[in-house]
Amino acid sequence: MTAWTDFLAARGAVFEQGVCAHFGDPAGELAAAGQRVVADLSHYGLIAFTGDDAQAFLHGQITNDLRSLSEKAAVFAAYLSPKGRMLANFLVLRRGADILVMLPEAVRESVQKRLSMFILRAKVKVREAGSEWVRLGVDGPESAVRVSAVLGRAAPEGIMTMAHGDAAFAVRLGDERFDLFIEPAAAPGVWEALSTGFRPVGATVWDWIMVNAGIPAVLPATQDHFVPQMANMEALGGVSFNKGCYPGQEIVARSQYLGKVKRRLFLAHIETDARPGDELYAPEPPDQSCGMIANAAPSPRGGWDVLAVALGPSVEAGQVRLKSREGAPLAFRPLPYPVT
Structure with missing residues (x-):
């Protein structure tokens, strides 16, 4: 436990396998999804890259173009195996001298270790940065007003744009959805302010929000299974087809230009429990599965959204x-966005 998790536990947070799952009323919190909610996002980890070559190094490893990355906007991207399949997908942000990668904590350590292997003589330092920033998700009507109050300036206006305060910064991920990053010393006060009017929720509700936004997250059960286009990463702006080489780039380009992407990401509902990595079947093809669950979360109307x-x-x-x-x-x- 950390000072932050102790703080949340004192306010009713229930932790399951180290994750803030809920605040004592899972059903009530799930019913509040889509309204005003504030979520602890400690189940997402952070990796920080610094140094003269940090931007160029990361640019050469992932699917998106980072040459113009600045504090003004974040981008989605993915890190691939040589087979062109995703080992992770994530949000990439800049804060001062740091380039930050936000991804599920469940894959953070393995991805950080693998990327570190390829630094060689580049002037890059990599560190785990989850302890440096408390991550919160804010969603619902008036979320921009609340985020603005935290930052002490206007909230970011466009999707994927960022705004920075002295002890916090934010990225706008949807019309009324933000990720907030707050220095640990300031986080308790921010939480108290936000939780007046916004219902505290855990990872379960935030996972449902992300599923219904059509934003996938590669988890241990789905690592090395999907090329980026299968997960709609190009539709989310997470793939550049104009940049130079990176691991798996030839597979991604071939899939794009030869039209070989037969599987895509879809939003669905199911009346029984589902888990990432569960196989899907249909009459055709008769001799193999037709797909896989990428992400799943309990639905406010019963069953699961996937x-x-x-x-x-x-x-x-x-x-x-x-x-x-x-x-x-x-x-x-x-899905809430077009896929071509």
């Missing part, structure tokens, strides 16, 4: 089922 990577024809036929061809059916619905 992001599923699946074959387009199987989804169109409406016969995709969980774990077997006799399993629970998935009911698909549109």
